[in-house]
Amino acid sequence: MDDAVGGEALARPDEGEDDRRLGEAIRLLRRRAGLTIGALAEKAQLSTAMVSLLERGRATPSLRTLRLLGLALDVPVSYFFEAQEQDAAGRYVVRRGNRRLLRLTRTGVLKEALLPPSKGLLEMYELALNPGGASGTDFMQHEGEKAGYVLAGRLRLTLDGAVEVLEPGDTFCFPSSVPHMFDNPGEEVARVIWITTQGRAAPG
Known part of the structure; x- marks a missing residue:
């Protein structure tokens, strides 16, 4: 749990x-x-x-x-994510005020969807993590790839046991099959552009 x-x-x-x-x-x-x-x-x-x-x-x-x-x-x-009304260009364009939101406030996470709803493989979000906010207490692992760009604050990324602390301007990219988790070890909100491709769960 x-x-x-x-x-x-x-x-x-x-x-x-x-x-x-x-x-x-x-x-x-x-x-x-x-x-x-x-x-x-x-x-x-x-x-x-x-x-x-x-x-x-x-x-x-x-x-x-x-x-x-x-x-x-x-x-x-x-x-x-919460549904939002879309304008005429909503099939291909997302206006800042029309981003769909996912609030996990008790875990210190806010995600804003940056792409229109689709059945494609690509997902892109602006992720905000409170100090102490985290992806969870266990590693994630599935098919696909993940990449991101740190906009503000600090992001601690743990990849197969190796720990990297990223700061504004730092980027990352890794196969999602690598066991991974992340959290905010700093004292201010961390904001990250987060890109991922969908995939099926990896065995184990």
């Missing part, structure tokens, strides 16, 4: 409402897939208790948990 890491630097709307919205989305996808809570938990490599709590809006998922659920339910992480 993922630990929640707090932080007050990001705007904090009704986090209970955010958790309920995410829970409803997870439950709807699970039912569409014809899965029980136990079956989804097994497929996503999560505990049944965690999936149950998430569906009832009683827990905030980490980014790792959402990635595992997305892979198990065959949807990108961006599916869990």
Whole structure:
């Protein structure tokens, strides 16, 4: 089960409402897939208790948990973002004020989708991490690639046990099959342009 890491630097709307919205989305996808809570938990490599709590809006998922659920339910992480009205160019263009948001305020994370909704392989976000905010307490690992550019603050990136602390202007790129996690070890909000390709879960 993922630990929640707090932080007050990001705007904090009704986090209970955010958790309920995410829970409803997870439950709807699970039912569409014809899965029980136990079956989804097994497929996503999560505990049944965690999936149950998430569906009832009683827990905030980490980014790792959402990635595992997305892979198990065959949807990108961006599916869990808040819907926004799109203008006429919304098929190809995202205006700053129309970005779809994913607030995981109890874990110190805010993600803004920078690309229009699509079934393509590419995902791009602006990621904001509170001091102490993190991707989760366990390593992520799946197919595809990840890359990013640090805009502000500090990002600690752990890749297969090797730790790198990145600062503004630093960039990174690695295969998503490499076990990885990240967090903000600094005292200010870290902001990162984060790019990833979708892929199926890697064995092990």
